[in-house]
Amino acid sequence: MEAAIILVFVIGYLAITLEHNLKIDKLIPALVMMAISWALIALGLESFSQWFDSEAYSLVEGFVGLSSEGKMVLMEESLLHHLGKTSEILVFLLGAMTIVEIIDYFDGFSTIKDFVKTKKKTKILWIFSILAFFLSAIIDNLTATIVLISILQKIVKDRDVRIWYAGLIIIAANAGGAWSPIGDVTTTMLWIGKKVSTGYLIGYLFVPSFLSMAVPAFIASFLPVFKGNLEIEEEVKEKKKSKFSGTMLYLGLGAIVFVPIFKMVTHLPPYMGMMLSLGVVAVFAEIYSSSKFSMTDTDFEESDAHAHHSPVHSSLSKIELPSILFFLGILMAVAALESLGILFGFAESLKETLPMLGTELHHAGVSDLVMLLLGVGSAVIDNVPLVAASLGMFSEPIDNELWHFVAFSAGTGGSMLIIGSAAGVVAMGMEKIDFFWYLKKISWLAAIGFLVGSAAFMVTRTLF
Structure with a gap:
């Protein structure tokens, strides 16, 4: 039965990568893969020899000896646990997307667009790469990608050029998320699990992460697509901008930045802070919307959506729900593999095959190779279960260099494939980026950045 589940995952994964060839939206195979995987688990529950407890990051003792009812209860608990963790991400994502859409409703991103005075493609590349790197460390790589691609859509009208920028934003956002405890799901897991501390994480990973962003951006600046200037469409200026655009931009971004502060103060999950931020932004949006559309300026044209719906309703209607469902399918399908202990078993087999693992880790060699393989694995599968497996595998103390290498590899390695990170999945949905286009054009840049980092x-680990 395990072989059947792995086969379903492989077929579903291939269907996602061949989306444009099959002419089937990627969310369909993702959802089907999720449902069939869990159905096979339910049907073959008696035949499984092990079960992975994601909360304890270890295999369940005495699973084989449990009764049928006991195994069913354990499966339902695991399913609820994974759905809960996935929903935390999805609700967080919904809140972030809605805030971004509310900012856009008030033409807020035109304020940043006005700041970008240059038309030179290479300068814009560096501006967005550096913005993504630091913004992702503050508001997490997922939200930073949403915000920056939304801004990018206002500045770069040619989609063929824009998806190149989006690819470099993914690399920069994942690099920025690796050196901050709130920048990526995996670093947050290690931080909450008391494996890394904020000071050492920044000390170990800031320079490697910066190089993972800067080297690909430097190489890309010599590519033909980034030569010359952007063509700016002047007709956009004919539309009157809302007088509240700047206010809503700063309010919206400030509300997103508030989320990690709320988490640190209350110790509640990030989605709670995001919902509070969304509520505050929505209140101001409702207040400002009546002022926005009661202006006597006859040059301002209000659309039907603006005239008949509140800003929140209008913004919610524009959210990319297919991306949300795709994310649900992918994460829950990977959770099925994780629950059966398949990923954990793979990690254990690595440990047995490579006995040097767990010896003195500062000696370069096999242990470094395993961490590099973890980075590649996070691109192919998903970094969350791989980090979860590593938490159960290793017993090194807090701030051991192993944990920081895990954080770096899992965070930046996901950039090598577009579906290898949350930032990539969101960008794929927002810009309809083809899997194979990314593989041909961007993956090699991400790989170089990952290896240099x-x-x-x-080198940096020898300094601590």
Whole structure:
């Protein structure tokens, strides 16, 4: 039965990558893969020899000896646990997307667009890469990608050029998320699990992460697509801008930045802070909307959506729900593999095959190779279950260099494939980026950044 579940995952994964060839939206195979995987688990529950407890990051003792009812209860608890963790991400994502759409409703991103005075493609590349790097460390790589691609859509009208920028934003956002405890789901897991502390995480990973962003951006600046200037469409200026655009931009971004502060103060999950931020932004949006559309300026045209709906209703109607459902399918399908202990078993087999693992880790060698393989694995599968498996595998103390290498590899390695990170999945949905286009055009840049950053980490870890 395990072989059947792995086969379903592989077929579903291939269907997602061949989306444009099959002419089937990627969310369909993701949802089907999720449902069939869990159905097979339910039907073959008696035949499984092990079960992975994601909360304890270890295999359940005495699973084989449990009764049928006991195994069913354990499966339902695991399913609820994974759905809960996935829903935390999805609700967080919904809140962030809605805030971004409310900002856009008031033409807020035109304020940043006005700041970008240059038309030179290479300068815009560096501006967005550096913005993504630091913004993702503050508001997490997922939200930073949403915000920056939304701004990018206002500045770069040619989609063929824009998806190149989006690819570099994914690399920069994942690099920025790796050195901050709130920048990526995996670093947050390690931080909450008391494996890394904020000071050492920044000390170990800031330089390697910066190089993972800067080296690909530097190489990309010599590519033909980034030569010359952007063509700016002047006709956009004919539309009157809302007088509240700047206010809503700063309010919206400030509300997103408030989320990690709320988490640190209350210790509640990030989605709670995001819902509070959304509520505050929505209140101001409702107040400002009546002022926005009662202006006597006859040059301002209000659309039907603006005239008949509140800003919140209008913004919610524009959210990319297919991306949300795709994310649900992917994460829950991976959770099925995780629950059966398949990923954990793979990690254990690595440990047995490579006995040097767990010896003195500062000696370069096989242990470094395993961490590099973890980075590649996070691109192919998903970094969350791989980090979860590593938490159960290793017993090194807090701030051991192993944990920081895990954080770096899992965070930046996901950039090598577009479906290897949350930032990539969101960008794929927002810009309809083809899997194979990304593989041909961007993956090699991400791989170079990952290898350079890894080499830099091997140097910086000797300083601590």
